[in-house]
Amino acid sequence: MKSIRFVLAVFLAAPLRAQNGPLDAFKGNIAAIHTRNRAAYLSHYLHTPALARVGPDGLRQGYDSFAAGAGASWPDTLVATQLRIVPVTPDVAYGVYRYRVVDSSGSVRGVSERVFVRTRDGWKVAVTTAFPTPDAAPPPVAFVGATLVDGTGATPVRDAVVVLRDGRIGCAGPRTRCAIPGDADTVHAEGKWITPGLIDTHVHFSQTGWVDGRPDALDLRDRYPYDQVEASLQARPERFFRSYMCSGVTSVFDVGGYPWTLELQQRTARATTAPRVMAAGSLLSTIDHWLNLPDQRQFIYMSDEATVRRAVQAHKAWGAAAIKVWYIMPPQPPDTARVSALVHAAGDEARKVGLPLIVHATGLWEAKDALRAGARVLVHSVWSAPVDSEFIDLARRSGAIYVPTLTVLDGYSQVAARRFERDHQPLACVDPTTRAKALATDTVALAQRPSDAALRDRAARTSTSRVNGAANLKRVFEAGIPVALGTDAGNPLTLHGASVFMELEAMEASGLSARDVLVAATRNAARAVGLDSTGTLTPGAVADLLVLDADPLADVRHFREIALVVRRGEVYTRHELEY
Numbered sequence: 373m374k375s376i377r378f379v380l381a382v383f384l385a386a387p388l389r390a391q392n393g394p395l396d397a398f399k400g401n402i403a404a405i406h407t408r409n410r411a412a413y414l415s416h417y418l419h420t421p422a423l424a425r426v427g428p429d430g431l432r433q434g435y436d437s438f439a440a441g442a443g444a445s446w447p448d449t450l451v452a453t454q455l456r457i458v459p460v461t462p463d464v465a466y467g468v469y470r471y472r473v474v475d476s477s478g479s480v481r482g483v484s485e486r487v488f489v490r491t492r493d494g495w496k497v498a499v500t501t502a503f504p505t506p507d508a509a510p511p512p513v514a515f516v517g518a519t520l521v522d523g524t525g526a527t528p529v530r531d532a533v534v535v536l537r538d539g540r541i542g543c544a545g546p547r548t549r550c551a552i553p554g555d556a557d558t559v560h561a562e563g564k565w566i567t568p569g570l571i572d573t574h575v576h577f578s579q580t581g582w583v584d585g586r587p588d589a590l591d592l593r594d595r596y597p598y599d600q601v602e603a604s605l606q607a608r609p610e611r612f613f614r615s616y617m618c619s620g621v622t623s624v625f626d627v628g629g630y631p632w633t634l635e636l637q638q639r640t641a642r643a644t645t646a647p648r649v650m651a652a653g654s655l656l657s658t659i660d661h662w663l664n665l666p667d668q669r670q671f672i673y674m675s676d677e678a679t680v681r682r683a684v685q686a687h688k689a690w691g692a693a694a695i696k697v698w699y700i701m702p703p704q705p706p707d708t709a710r711v712s713a714l715v716h717a718a719g720d721e722a723r724k725v726g727l728p729l730i731v732h733a734t735g736l737w738e739a740k741d742a743l744r745a746g747a748r749v750l751v752h753s754v755w756s757a758p759v760d761s762e763f764i765d766l767a768r769r770s771g772a773i774y775v776p777t778l779t780v781l782d783g784y785s786q787v788a789a790r791r792f793e794r795d796h797q798p799l800a801c802v803d804p805t806t807r808a809k810a811l812a813t814d815t816v817a818l819a820q821r822p823s824d825a826a827l828r829d830r831a832a833r834t835s836t837s838r839v840n841g842a843a844n845l846k847r848v849f850e851a852g853i854p855v856a857l858g859t860d861a862g863n864p865l866t867l868h869g870a871s872v873f874m875e876l877e878a879m880e881a882s883g884l885s886a887r888d889v890l891v892a893a894t895r896n897a898a899r900a901v902g903l904d905s906t907g908t909l910t911p912g913a914v915a916d917l918l919v920l921d922a923d924p925l926a927d928v929r930h931f932r933e934i935a936l937v938v939r940r941g942e943v944y945t946r947h948e949l950e951y
């Protein structure tokens with residue numbers, strides 16, 4: 373009854389207020405931000421010293437100081453939802469909306485209020501507020517009419533209803549089973565497909581997606597000093613948060629980097645403006661790799677057993693989600709017994725402190741040894757040779773998850789050949805700085821370009837690895853070993869977020885069905901990341917999902933056709949997330 377009376381009050385009052393009511397003023401105020409029209413924007417505010425602005429830092433007053441700062445910068449996008457006007461008296465109205473702003477530093481959301489007063493010149497803003505609410509759960513929403521592909525591998529449900537509440541899935545199923553709640557906003561999604569958000573189990577926020585983050589591949593440190601490159605990655609990981617969200621990736625696992633990457637876990641645990649990040653921190657390495665900063669290490673050398681056990685305990689204390697080992701047999705003489713004992717010590721200590729062991733091992737011998745040491749996830753394909761029955765038995769017995777990471781070598785090949793294959797990854801989701809560097813690949817350090825003969829050699833080696841990688845994925849999958857999606861994003865020309873599509877397509881090209889690839893990218897990836905609460909669209913799961921314009925079960929290429937991205941219940945259009 374109350375709401376009906378409210379609607380009537382607005383309706384009846386409208387003709388009395390001429391054409392220009394407070395709602396029109398409110399919409400005009402927001403439209404001026406959209407059109408970046410400073411004069412129009414300022415015309416909505418009371419031109420007096422009383423004009424009040426309130427934010428988390430308290431009250432500020434006065435039109436002049438407000439006008440001085442207005443229009444200095446505009447957001448890339450401003451999305452206003454749940455806009456409401458409450459008439460208070462004939463001359464005063466209260467307005468409120470939820471805002472979402474996306475700019476180069478990522479995305480911010482919150483609640484903004486206005487108090488409008490009627491003046492001789494129309495309705496003007498006397499009080500304006502804005503309070504960020506980064507972790508608050510968005511209002512309930514129901515997606516109606518789409519085909520539901522829930523990530524479990526179950527048969528798709530046509531004409532489904534998916535209800536999101538408090539940042540989680542309230543109900544997901546046929547219309548007959550999931551009622552549309554009266555308090556939920558309805559999104560009509562007929563002719564669309566709904567899937568869980570993609571989960572990338574293999575990324576590196578300590579790497580840029582270009583060679584400036586990997587001077588061991590191509591040394592450009594004279595132009596891109598490594599300490600500056602790393603400082604900028606630490607200062608602004610948000611640019612890649614946006615790239616992931618834009619690409620439909622709602623959770624990622626950083627499986628090796630500088631210690632600050634561990635902080636991203638807390639920061640994104642309840643975020644609606646960033647993917648959920650899990651992180652392993654510095655990685656333990658069987659070789660003493662030089663690529664570290666003067667004051668911090670991303671590679672901890674496994675020099676002896678005591679060092680290994682101390683490093684594992686330290687990771688536990690720092691809050692790492694896993695122990696990552698780089699298992700690379702050092703050059704001659706290959707002291708396999710000594711190196712193997714150290715990897716086993718890492719596995720043993722990880723078990724003791726209760727952390728999963730994650731291993732980079734592209735050699736068959738090392739991969740098998742990693743499984744014996746207790747590896748829970750293998751983050752690379754076996755490239756050296758076809759996997760054998762001993763490998764399959766070990767993987768099956770240990771319950772390990774196999775992450776093929778098929779396409780990362782292509783990026784290194786493109787850098788070597790100085791030819792960026794720009795059509796492989798959608799650049800709309802890539803921040804302008806990274807995009808410019810990727811596009812500069814073709815002309816960078818041409819004097820250091822390998823000879824054509826060296827490039828041909830290199831291409832042949834890469835091709836052997838790729839052929840083995842693809843065949844091994846099929847063999848492992850058919851043996852019933854769970855497979856999960858991982859890109860190795862951050863490596864040269866494996867771009868954060870955008871690389872996910874070519875990896876999905878490479879998995880399908882290896883002989884997996886689109887349905888199997890989808891499960892690998894959602895439910896199985898959630899298990900690999902250690903997040904049971906996401907990866908499927910089942911009641912209680914975190915409301916991370918995608919609305920697609922085309923059927924992902926017909927072809928995983930259709931994951932490129934993202935209409936909406938939802939993170940913890942906050943609904944974004946793909947368009948607003950693009951750079």
Ligand SMILES: [Zn+2]
Nearest residue numbers: 574576627860
């Ligand atoms: Zn990696």
